[in-house]
Amino acid sequence: MTLERAGTKAFDCKRCGTCCYGEGGIFLDPEERDTIAAFLRITPRELQARYCEQRNGRLSVKTGRDNYCIFYHRERQCLIHEVKPRVCSLWPFYPALLKDPDAWLLAQDACPGINSRVSHEEFKRQSPK
Numbered sequence: 001m002t003l004e005r006a007g008t009k010a011f012d013c014k015r016c017g018t019c020c021y022g023e024g025g026i027f028l029d030p031e032e033r034d035t036i037a038a039f040l041r042i043t044p045r046e047l048q049a050r051y052c053e054q055r056n057g058r059l060s061v062k063t064g065r066d067n068y069c070i071f072y073h074r075e076r077q078c079l080i081h082e083v084k085p086r087v088c089s090l091w092p093f094y095p096a097l098l099k100d101p102d103a104w105l106l107a108q109d110a111c112p113g114i115n116s117r118v119s120h121e122e123f124k125r126q127s128p129k
C-alpha cells in the first residue's frame with residue numbers, strides 16, 4: 001500500500017490559504033522573477049512594477065488590500081502555482097522544521113496540512129530533498 005493510501009502522508013495541503021496571508025516573506029531571486037514573468041507573459045520589469053516591492057534590499061511579492069499575497073485568489077488559490085516561488089513550494093520541508101521537532105510541532109498550529117499523526121522522523125524521511 002502506498003503512503004498516500006495508508007493516510008500517512010507527512011504533508012497534504014488543505015488549500016486553506018493561511019500561508020498566503022500576511023506581509024512580506026515571499027522573496028524572489030532573479031531566476032524566480034524571470035520565470036514568473038514568463039508564465040504571466042509580461043516582462044520582468046513589469047512584474048516588479050506591478051507585483052513586487054523591495055524589502056530590506058530584496059525583491060518581495062506584494063500583498064493585496066486584503067493582506068493576502070497578491071497572487072492569491074480565494075477560489076483558485078495560487079494563481080502562479082506552476083511557477084510559485086521556492087519558499088512556497090518547499091513548505092513545510094524547511095531546514096528549520098527538518099532540524100527541530102519543536103519548530104515542526106509549532107508549524108502544525110499554523111498549517112493544517114502537516115500531518116500530526118506521523119513522527120518527526122517520518123516527516124524528515126518524506127522530505128523531497
Ligand code: SF4
Nearest residue numbers: 013014017019111113
Ligand atoms: S497553511 Fe498549509 S494547508 Fe493551508 S494552504 Fe498553506 S500549506 Fe496548504
Ligand code: SF4
Nearest residue numbers: 020069071072078088
Ligand atoms: S506565491 Fe502563491 S503560494 Fe506563495 S504566498 Fe503567493 S499565493 Fe501563496
